Each structure stands twice: as C-alpha cells, then as structure tokens.
Amino acid sequence: MEEPDSDNANEIVVYDLLMEHHALHAHWQSGHSLMAFASTDTLASVDQPRDVSQHPIYLHEIHWNREMHSPVARKLVNESRLVFVGVQQQAEISGKPTKSQLLKFSRNYRSILQSCFMELRQKFEGSEEFDEELEKQMQLYSMMELIWSLCEILFIENSPDGTVLIQLVEWCKWHFPVADDYVRLCYNADDYGSPAQHPNYWPAIYTLALQGRTSEVREMLKLHPAFQTQEHDPFASIDELLRKMPIFSYHQSQSTNEFEMKWRHWHDECIKRFYGGDFDTMPNLKTLSRILCGDEGIIQELTELYGSWYQMLISYLYFKNPTISVSELHYHTKAFIDIFGGQSELGPLDRILLAAFKFDVSQVIRECCKHLGTWWLPTHLADLLHYCDLVPLSITESGTNVREHLIVEYTSSLSNFDSFWPVVVDYLSFCGSLSNHYLGLFVQRIPLSSEKKAAKVIRICEKRGLLKEVESICRQMKMKSMQHNRLGTALSWCIKANDSSFAMIIADKMLKEYARTGLFSNIDLIDYLGSSVLMSESLTFLGKYRDFHKLYAAEKFKDAGQLLLNLLMSRKAPLDFWPSLLMDCLPLLERNNLIYDVEETTGLLACLNVLDQKQKIFDSMTEIERENQEKKMKHLRLALTNNLAKAIVS
Amino acid sequence: MAECLTYVSQKIHKIRWKPTSTTIQKSETFATGSYEDLANSITIWGVGHMTGVVNQDKFEVADLENSQPRRQCCCKIPGDVNGMEFANSEIIVAGLSSGAVYLVRLESQSQELNVQFNWENLHPYGGSTDIAANLPEIVSVGEDGTIHIMRIDSKRPLRTFAHSDSCPITQVQYLNTHELCTTNTVGQLRIWDVRSPTDAPTRVMSSSETLVALRCVDQHPTQSYILASGGSDGCVTLFDIRKECSPLTKLQIHDEDIWELRFHRTSPSYIFSCSEDGSVRRLNSSFEMKALSLGGSNIDVSELVPKCGSSMNSLDVSGTRMLCATDAESVYVIDDVI
Numbered sequence: 003m004e005e006p007d008s009d010n011a012n013e014i015v016v017y018d019l020l021m022e023h024h025a026l027h028a029h030w031q032s033g034h035s036l037m038a039f040a041s042t043d044t045l046a047s048v049d050q051p052r053d054v055s056q057h058p059i060y061l062h063e064i065h066w067n068r069e070m071h072s073p074v075a076r077k078l079v080n081e082s083r084l085v086f087v088g089v090q091q092q093a094e095i096s097g098k099p100t101k102s103q104l105l106k107f108s109r110n111y112r113s114i115l116q117s118c119f120m121e122l123r124q125k126f127e128g129s130e131e132f133d134e135e136l137e138k139q140m141q142l143y144s145m146m147e148l149i150w151s152l153c154e155i156l157f158i159e160n161s162p163d164g165t166v167l168i169q170l171v172e173w174c175k176w177h178f179p180v181a182d183d184y185v186r187l188c189y190n191a192d193d194y195g196s197p198a199q200h201p202n203y204w205p206a207i208y209t210l211a212l213q214g215r216t217s218e219v220r221e222m223l224k225l226h227p228a229f230q231t232q233e234h235d236p237f238a239s240i241d242e243l244l245r246k247m248p249i250f251s252y253h254q255s256q257s258t259n260e261f262e263m264k265w266r267h268w269h270d271e272c273i274k275r276f277y278g279g280d281f282d283t284m285p286n287l288k289t290l291s292r293i294l295c296g297d298e299g300i301i302q303e304l305t306e307l308y309g310s311w312y313q314m315l316i317s318y319l320y321f322k323n324p325t326i327s328v329s330e331l332h333y334h335t336k337a338f339i340d341i342f343g344g345q346s347e348l349g350p351l352d353r354i355l356l357a358a359f360k361f362d363v364s365q366v367i368r369e370c371c372k373h374l375g376t377w378w379l380p381t382h383l384a385d386l387l388h389y390c391d392l393v394p395l396s397i398t399e400s401g402t403n404v405r406e407h408l409i410v411e412y413t414s415s416l417s418n419f420d421s422f423w424p425v426v427v428d429y430l431s432f433c434g435s436l437s438n439h440y441l442g443l444f445v446q447r448i449p450l451s452s453e454k455k456a457a458k459v460i461r462i463c464e465k466r467g468l469l470k471e472v473e474s475i476c477r478q479m480k481m482k483s484m485q486h487n488r489l490g491t492a493l494s495w496c497i498k499a500n501d502s503s504f505a506m507i508i509a510d511k512m513l514k515e516y517a518r519t520g521l522f523s524n525i526d527l528i529d530y531l532g533s534s535v536l537m538s539e540s541l542t543f544l545g546k547y548r549d550f551h552k553l554y555a556a557e558k559f560k561d562a563g564q565l566l567l568n569l570l571m572s573r574k575a576p577l578d579f580w581p582s583l584l585m586d587c588l589p590l591l592e593r594n595n596l597i598y599d600v601e602e603t604t605g606l607l608a609c610l611n612v613l614d615q616k617q618k619i620f621d622s623m624t625e626i627e628r629e630n631q632e633k634k635m636k637h638l639r640l641a642l643t644n645n646l647a648k649a650i651v652s
Numbered sequence: 653m654a655e656c657l658t659y660v661s662q663k664i665h666k667i668r669w670k671p672t673s674t675t676i677q678k679s680e681t682f683a684t685g686s687y688e689d690l691a692n693s694i695t696i697w698g699v700g701h702m703t704g705v706v707n708q709d710k711f712e713v714a715d716l717e718n719s720q721p722r723r724q725c726c727c728k729i730p731g732d733v734n735g736m737e738f739a740n741s742e743i744i745v746a747g748l749s750s751g752a753v754y755l756v757r758l759e760s761q762s763q764e765l766n767v768q769f770n771w772e773n774l775h776p777y778g779g780s781t782d783i784a785a786n787l788p789e790i791v792s793v794g795e796d797g798t799i800h801i802m803r804i805d806s807k808r809p810l811r812t813f814a815h816s817d818s819c820p821i822t823q824v825q826y827l828n829t830h831e832l833c834t835t836n837t838v839g840q841l842r843i844w845d846v847r848s849p850t851d852a853p854t855r856v857m858s859s860s861e862t863l864v865a866l867r868c869v870d871q872h873p874t875q876s877y878i879l880a881s882g883g884s885d886g887c888v889t890l891f892d893i894r895k896e897c898s899p900l901t902k903l904q905i906h907d908e909d910i911w912e913l914r915f916h917r918t919s920p921s922y923i924f925s926c927s928e929d930g931s932v933r934r935l936n937s938s939f940e941m942k943a944l945s946l947g948g949s950n951i952d953v954s955e956l957v958p959k960c961g962s963s964m965n966s967l968d969v970s971g972t973r974m975l976c977a978t979d980a981e982s983v984y985v986i987d988d989v990i
Contacts, residue, residue, distance in 0.1 A: 530858050
C-alpha cells in the first residue's frame with residue numbers, strides 16, 4: 003500500500019476572518035471540488051462566545067483539475083467521444099475490430115490531437131503577450147501526440163519483423179525537425195553567400211543523414227563548391243554510397259533475408275571505402291561516412307546534434323541493424339540513456355517512451371496516469387489497446403479492470419462540468435459489465451434544471467433500460483411542480499410515470515380547490531386527458547365532473563342531470579365532495595322541466611340523508627360555514643321534496 | 653452537397669441566420685446562443701463562400717480553409733439561451749433560463765454585440781422556453797405556462813396570459829400580427845388572440861390521445877392555415893386550422909424528439925427537421941390538403957445529416973444553406989440543401 007506522498011501534495015490557503023476562532027471544515031462535492039467553511043462546532047469554548055454575526059459567513063469552493071474545460075480541451079473531449087463510441091460500436095458489430103480498423107481509429111485520435119495543437123499554436127502566435135498557460139497546453143498536446151504516435155507504431159501497427167525501424171525513422175523525422183531547422187537556417191542566410199558557407203551546413207547534413215534522409219543529404223552535398231562527379235572524388239564516392247543505400251520496403255514483397263543480404267553488402271562497401279582512405283581529404287565527409295558505417299564512436303562525437311536518447315537510439319539502429327524487431331529494441335536503450343545522463347536524468351516523457359520501447363503496455367499507462375495532467379490519453383489509449391488484447395485485465399489492487407477504472411476516472415474529471423453530462427453518459431455506457439450500475443448512479447446526480455433537460459435524460463435512461471431512474475426523475479419533476487403549485491404540470495408527470503396514486507392525490511387537491519373556490523384551475527389539461535383519465539378513479543371522476551359542467555353549459559340539462567346522478571349513485575365521488583355535487587342538483591331541480599323522476603329523486607334524498615349522518619365532514623368547518631351548509635341542505639331538501647311531489651303527480 | 657463541421661467549444665441551443673435585406677441575397681452571418689455553460693453567450697459568426705472541391709475519392713467536399721465559420725463578436729448572457737430570434741437584421745431577442753428576456757443589438761459598423769434592453773423575472777419558475785418577435789412586439793413563453801407580450805420600448809409587459817397553460821409551453825410562433833400559436837408538453841397546439849379580453853386560448857388542438865409532448869411548430873409561408881409541429885415521438889403532425897380540431901395527418905419522421913422544424917421560406921414544399929437522434933431530415937411535399945387527409949400523399953423524406961452521435965438541437969435554413977447545431981458542441985454549415 004503506497005504511503006500518501008507528502009512531497010506531491012497540493013496546498014492552498016483559505017482566507018476567512020472567521021477562521022481566527024473557528025476550525026476549517028470541508029465537505030466533498032462531486033467531481034474535483036471541496037466546500038470549505040469556518041465551523042462553529044468545535045473549538046468554541048465556554049469562554050469564547052460564539053459571536054459570528056460580526057463577520058459574514060462564507061462558503062469557499064475549492065477545485066482543481068479544471069483543464070478539461072478550456073475551449074481546446076472541450077473540442078478534444080467532444081471530437082474524441084465520437085471516435086470512442088465508433089470503436090465500441092465496431093466492437094459490438096464484429097466482436098473485435100481488425101488491425102486496419104484500429105489503425106484508422108488511432109489515426110483519427112492523432113489527427114484530433116494535432117488539430118488541437120494547431121489551434122493552440124495559432125492562438126499562441128496570434129496573441130501579443132506571452133501566455134504561459136497556452137505554452138504549457140501546447141507542450142502537453144504535442145507530448146500526447148508524440149506518445150500516441152509511438153504507441154501506434156509499436157503496439158497497434160506492430161509491423162512484421164524488420165520494418166519497425168523504418169516507421170521509427172519516419173516518426174523521428176516528423177516529430178523532431180532538427181534537420182529541417184538547420185537546413186532552413188542555411189538557406190535563409192544572406193550574409194554567407196551560399197548555403198554551403200553557413201556554419202550550420204555540415205550539422206544540417208549530419209542530422210539529415212542521422213534521420214535517414216539520404217536523398218536530401220545528396221541535394222545538400224551538391225551545393226558544396228567542391229562537389230564534382232568525377233570518379234575517385236570523395237564527393238562522388240559518398241554520393242554513390244548514399245544513392246545505393248538499400249531501403250526496406252515491404253510493399254515490394256522483398257523478404258527480410260534478401261534485404262539483409264543487400265544491406266550487408268552495402269554496409270561492407272561503406273566500411274571498405276572508409277578504411278580505404280576515400281574520404282581522408284575531407285574530414286567532414288569522413289564523419290558522414292562514419293555515420294553510414296554505423297560507427298559507435300560517432301555517436302559520442304555528435305551528441306549535441308541529438309535532442310534525446312531515443313532519437314540517438316533510432317539513428318544508431320538504423321545504420322547498425324535496420325531489420326531489428328520490436329521486441330529487441332529495449333536491449334539497446336540502456337546504453338543511450340547512460341550517454342544522456344543515466345536513469346536519474348529521465349524526465350516524465352522519457353519514462354513513458356522507455357516503457358513503450360520495452361513493450362510494457364501497463365507501465366506506459368501507469369506512467370501516463372502519473373505524469374500527464376489529464377486522464378484523456380491513458381483512457382483512450384488503454385481502450386484501443388484493450389481491443390488489441392494488449393492491456394492486462396487488472397493492475398489495481400481491488401482487481402478492477404484497467405480500462406473500466408480509467409474510464410471512470412476520466413468521466414469523474416468531466417463530471418465537474420454540467421455541459422459534459424451527455425459525454426459522461428456515452429463513456430459510462432461502454433465501460434464494461436458495471437455500465438448500467440455507474441449510469442444509474444450518475445443519472446441521479448444530473449441537475450434537472452429544466453423540463454427539456456429532464457426529457458433528454460429520461461430519453462437516455464429509456465434507451466438503456468434504466469426504468470427505476472426514469473421513475474425517480476419523474477418523481478423529482480413532479481415534486482418540483484407541486485412546490486410551485488403547478489398542479490397541471492405535476493399531473494402530466496404522474497401520467498408519464500404511470501403513477502396512479504399520486505394522480506389521485508392531485509385530483510383530490512383539484513377537487514378540494516373547486517369545492518372551496520368554485521373554479522377549476524386546470525381545465526385545459528383535464529378536458530384533453532383522453533385515455534389517461536382512466537389512470538386513477540379520482541381522475542376519472544374529475545373528468546366526468548368536467549363533462550357534467552360541459553353538458554350544463556351546452557344546455558343539455560337532461561344528460562347533465564343523469565350524469566350527476568350517476569356520479570352520486572355509483573359512490574365514485576369522494577365523500578367531502580358530496581355537498582358540492584348535491585348543490586349542483588339545485589339549479590337542475592329549479593328548472594321548469596322535470597329532470598329527475600320518482601326513483602331518481604328518492605335516490606338523491608337518500609344521499610342527502612347519508613350526508614347528514616356523516617358528521618365528520620362538518621367538523622372541519624367553522625361555525626359560519628356550518629350554518630351556511632345547514633341552510634343549503636335545508637333548501638336542497640325542500641327542492642328535492644317538491645320535485646318528488648311533481649314527479650309523482652306527472 | 654457541401655458540408656462543413658466546426659467544433660465551437662460551446663453547447664449551442666439555438667442557431668439562426670441573420671436576415672438579409674432581400675430574399676435573393678445569401679446570408680453570410682449567423683448567431684448562436686449557448687447553454688449549460690459556465691458563462692453562456694450569444695455569438696455572431698461569419699461564413700465565407702463555400703466552394704466545392706473534388707477530393708481524391710471523387711466526392712465534392714467543402715473547401716474547409718475558406719468556409720470554416722469565423723467568430724466575429726460575442727456578448728455574455730446570464731443564463732441558458734432557450735429561445736433566440738433575429739427580430740430584424742440588427743436586433744436579436746433571447747429568452748433565458750433565468751426567466752429574463754434580453755434584447756441585444758448588433759452594431760454593423762463596429763461589429764459589436766451589446767445588450768440594449770432586458771426584462772427581468774418574467775418567468776420566475778422554470779425560465780423562458782421560447783421567444784418570438786414581430787416588431788415592435790416580442791412574445792416570451794415559459795415553463796410556468798405564462799405568455800408575456802412586450803413592446804420593445806416598454807419595461808412592463810403589454811399583455812400577460814398568466815398561467816394560462818397548465819403545462820410547460822415549448823414553443824411560440826406568430827401566425828399574424830394579432831395571433832400566436834404555442835405548443836406544450838401534453839401535445840396541445842393552441843391559438844391565442846392577443847386582443848382577446850380573456851386569458852383563454854381561442855383554439856386548442858390535441859395532437860394525440862397519449863399526451864405526447866409537442867416540441868416545435870412552424871407555419872407554412874404561403875398557405876397560412878397549415879401548421880406543422882414536431883413531437884417527442886419523432887412525428888411531424890400537420891394541422892389545418894380552418895378545420896376541426898384533430899390533426900390532418902401524422903408522419904413518423906425521426907426516432908426521437910424533434911427539437912426544431914422549419915418550412916423553407918421561399919420553397920415551402922420543403923420542411924426541415926432536426927432531432928434528438930442526431931439527424932436532420934427534409935420532407936418534400938406539395939401539401940395538398942385533400943391528398944394529405946386521405947392518406948395517399950406524395951411525401952418524400954430524405955436525410956441531410958445522418959445520425960451524428962449527439963442531439964441536433966437547432967437548425968435554420970436560408971436560401972440553399974442550412975445551419976445546424978449539436979450537443980457535441982459543433983455546428984454544421986451545409987450548402988445545396990434544396
């Protein structure tokens with residue numbers, strides 16, 4: 003178990019006047035942040051009164067690792083998300099992506115890194131002041147691209163034996179433009195007459211040669227005033243050697259053995275010419291020929307032309323053993339590291355590249371996690387290498403899958419920012435066997451700031467079968483609407499969640515409101531509920547009651563009366579609503595036409611009697627209300643009796 | 653069809669072409685309104701001439717160097733931009749999640765964007781969800797079911813339909829100078845008369861039995877009685893407001909919610925729609941009412957942008973060019989859409 007590394011701990015000082023007498027407390031927030039505050043709980047002794055009123059009370063938000071929210075990082079996150087999802091979908095379709103598909107995805111990632119780097123560089127060059135932050139970011143992106151491209155060559159491309167060095171030489175050429183810089187300096191020099199007079203002329207030639215760019219070396223040599231094509235001339239000799247250097251190309255279906263033979267033949271010719279004194283007259287050409295011979299001593303002499311041990315390693319092997327295989331590379335690394343100062347001088351980038359040369363994938367990932375400021379690289383690299391079967395299943399002590407662990411870490415770094423929530427959902431959906439579990443946890447923490455966002459989150463949950471979470475979201479939205487007294491909205495959420503019990507509560511509330519004020523607050527919804535009205539009995543009742551009002555308004559009194567009777571007789575109405583219902587009979591009874599016949603009127607009287615017996619309804623009323631209620635009941639009884647009389651007579 | 657994709661490092665909720673003085677002129681400027689960001693803003697972009705270049709696969713692609721949109725100016729806004737419209741070529745109105753409505757002026761000389769006027773706290777619960785402008789009037793609708801009609805020079809709203817909709821209103825459009833239509837989350841399309849003495853709508857039309865939310869609505873440019881609306885089930889519903897309340901026809905166009913729907917202003921036989929499923933599709937129909945209501949119609953659906961992996965939130969079409977904006981913080985500029 004690793005001890006917490008106190009040297010690497012980050013410290014921050016929180017200024018707060020209250021902290022003179024009170025302790026600093028903090029609570030974790032989601033993502034990389036803490037809330038710190040002065041707490042009155044501890045430290046306040048009996049002698050010191052807890053007088054906090056003189057100073058304002060602050061909550062301090064402390065956060066770190068926010069670099070994923072810079073504009074360029076956001077571009078990286080969003081573009082690479084598409085590629086990531088593409089990889090997973092390809093794996094779902096065909097079981098495992100083929101090497102060429104993986105290579106294509108890898109190149110996609112690299113081009114995204116490159117375009118981010120270009121954008122940063124444009125910004126950097128365009129700004130008037132030196133921006134240290136931009137420069138740091140540029141370094142990070144170029145480092146990530148360097149690491150990725152090396153890993154692509156060694157792990158993903160994994161070329162057949164003999165060809166890896168050619169790719170590594172290309173890699174050097176593109177990433178370390180040392181030679182191009184020298185060449186450019188030579189050509190731009192006006193005060194030296196010709197490029198050949200420039201002090202950087204020979205360094206340009208040496209570095210071009212070390213990068214294996216023989217045709218460009220020949221071009222440069224032609225600029226030398228002493229260059230002639232006569233035989234026995236040192237320039238002509240070296241030109242011929244350069245021209246005839248064999249370059250292995252697997253496109254030409256040349257076997258490794260054939261190439262090795264050719265190369266050995268050429269190599270022997272180089273050595274012969276060197277020892278034969280061909281270049282003794284021109285010390286510079288002698289140096290050049292020693293490079294071509296793969297002379298170890300020359301490495302020591304030209305150290306300052308190399309930027310790093312890995313460039314040196316690749317150059318050396320190119321001229322010593324061009325058909326070396328990937329697994330043999332690491333045997334040579336120690337010697338070159340020692341030339342550059344040994345193990346202790348290795349920086350973070352060196353360690354990562356060294357692990358790559360050693361073909362130790364888990365070490366590469368570990369080093370990337372430790373030294374790079376972002377989880378982006380190890381996560382996406384591990385994911386791609388996972389499909390090459392190169393990433394070991396577990397390195398953490400808890401035994402979690404490496405890839406899963408990295409995805410969770412990456413998404414944690416993103417979940418600080420509200421805007422990345424769809425990205426987090428996408429990544430968590432593909433993180434392995436626990437995907438749904440993580441998704442369930444994450445979805446519950448997405449702040450539902452608007453109805454539209456809730457709808458989007460619900461859509462995502464439904465797609466992934468997270469039905470419990472859908473219910474939970476509907477419940478949250480429902481409660482929010484209730485808090486703001488938006489009964490209609492709350493009802494629509496109940497319907498969406500198929501929550502009949504809560505729908506009943508809302509329907510009852512609406513009915514109570516009507517009983518109290520005589521007005522419906524949400525007619526516009528209730529009238530258009532359609533089949534959803536059958537969800538709960540109270541809701542059905544409400545719907546039917548509205549129908550009664552509509553019929554009455556349309557002057558279809560007979561139908562209205564029948565409906566009202568049905569509602570009362572079927573006992574569907576809640577008891578405390580009966581007074582209202584019965585009072586609704588009154589205008590119908592007072593009409594000239596007979597609405598209710600004998601049986602019906604008797605039924606209504608029976609209802610009235612039942613109501614009289616249920617004292618508890620009247621308990622909640624005040625004196626005045628009770629008096630009014632009794633008056634109304636009397637009036638109603640009278641009207642019903644009259645109606646009965648009329649009915650019997652007619 | 654030339655297409656150009658740019659990552660803009662902001663989630664865009666609304667994107668709109670700047671109106672040009674004539675319909676023949678191609679619009680070269682557009683505005684975007686962002687959301688769910690630490691600091692939201694309205695940004696003006698310029699798009700160059702999109703040239704088609706034939707690449708090695710013999711497909712015509714946009715000349716990206718020249719046609720990538722360039723940021724011209726921007727204005728910080730204190731809230732998610734939920735609704736945004738160009739009221740005219742210099743004024744943008746935006747409805748925010750904070751419940752405020754902002755009026756922003758684009759100074760054409762100095763290329764600056766400044767807040768000229770704002771109405772605060774119009775929708776205290778849930779914020780404004782959409783905005784429409786018919787100068788000098790501006791209308792804002794919110795999650796609280798309230799409709800506010802403002803005049804451009806007055807702080808107090810001219811007219812308010814307070815909580816007239818029980819459910820959140822999702823979009824609003826002007827039908828003519830005194831009529832509005834709105835859609836809400838229980839699938840209702842409502843027509844309101846601004847001059848009406850009561851707070852009730854003049855018409856309520858329901859698009860489905862099952863209360864599927866309607867997310868957007870647009871009016872046919874020439875046949876003004878035709879309204880098309882997009883729903884949460886991916887269906888485009890066509891209404892004829894001269895007739896009774898039920899919809900004319902319903903077409904399944906997308907798999908998920910349709911966030912925005914636009915008739916092409918000068919070629920109204922085309923409707924463009926964008927959806928949560930990440931695609932943009934185009935319907936082509938003569939909108940013959942008789943044919944549509946009988947079901948035997950000649951409606952073509954073609955896909956302009958295939959599913960791009962994240963929700964397509966907004967689109968706008970001007971001439972032959974279309975803009976669309978996604979939740980993946982990217983903007984598409986597509987030429988030759990008709």
